[in-house]
Amino acid sequence: MILRLRVSFPDRPGALGQVARVLGTLGADILQVTVLERETGRAVDDFIVSWPGTPSAETVRDRLSVIPGMRVEGVWPTRETPGAAPDYDLLRHVAAEPSRAYATFVDAVPGLVEAEWAVALSSGDGHLIHRSWQAPQELDESGGLVGVKIGDLTPLRPAVLASGPYRLMSLPVPGVSLHVVLARTEGPPFHRAEVDRANRVLEIVSTIAS
Incomplete structure (x- = not known):
């Protein structure tokens, strides 16, 4: 299932890599990352991922809660084609x-x-x-x-x-x-x-x- 994840996390070196590693361990394939915001010590990014099965938004939030300071602001199916214009x-x-x-x-x-x-x-x-x-x-x-x-x-x-x-x-x-x-x-x-x-x-x- 192709999902868009909007996540907010502490803007510090290595934080984006940590998010990517956790998604990888959950079997999610990251197709695209879009930076929406970088200020007040936090980052807001959109990830388009191919996620195995059809997980609920609650399941995705629970899985990502292992990252300190992580907030999942939204999880929803996407029609966007990565790389399109x-x-x-x-x-x-x-x-x-x-x-x-x-x-x-x-x-x-x-x-x-x-x-x-x-x-x-x-x-x-x-x-x-x-x-x-x-x-x-x-x-x-x-x-x-x-x-x-x-x-x-x-x-x-x-x-x-x-x-x-x-x-x-x-x-x-x-x-x-x-x-x-x-x-x-x-x-x-x-x-x-x-x-x-x-x-x-x-x-x-x-x-x-x-």
């Missing part, structure tokens, strides 16, 4: 058809940051403009996202929100009365590194679309 693929499709720039972004951006779905909402009244095919049908036309309304969305900067079962990311589109909202139910809240990545791509998309 979905950012470039998304921008290539946007450049090929600029008139559909924002729809293309909404369709493809979940794959950039391990979101399950995305929607584009009007910043004025919260009207649903476009949804990715994975978005649940219960989203209402006034922008209701299981309790999140347009007034909850920050108008000028990206933000991380939570509502019911969802972890949400809110991205205002530069120069356009539009908000893109991404959601996932598995894994931890979006990390600021994920928000920054999605927002940088959106800024390029808005430049192409203008």
Whole structure:
């Protein structure tokens, strides 16, 4: 089973190697490591691993608890292909058809940051403009996202929100009365590194679309 593990551990020499050794003794094959954060004496990394069987998140946390100072922030199945460049693929499709720039972004951006779905909402009244095919049908036309309304969305900067079962990311589109909202139910809240990545791509998309 291919899993993404988000772990926080003391940022000291040899700590990353210790995590890798423990994963190896558990039979997990590390496919990719992404550094999300290095500050305040701790590191936050994402590991994509091939784990034998279908372990529960609790099992993975228990196995990694042998490492002093280790915190497992999330364990969830991943669709990401290690070594792929979905950012470039998304921008290539946007450049090929600029008139559909924002729809293309909404369709493809979940794959950039391990979101399950995305929607584009009007910043004025919260009207649903476009949804990715994975978005649940219960989203209402006034922008209701299981309790999140347009007034909850920050108008000028990206933000991380939570509502019911969802972890949400809110991205205002530069120069356009539009908000893109991404959601996932598995894994931890979006990390600021994920928000920054999605927002940088959106800024390029808005430049192409203008």
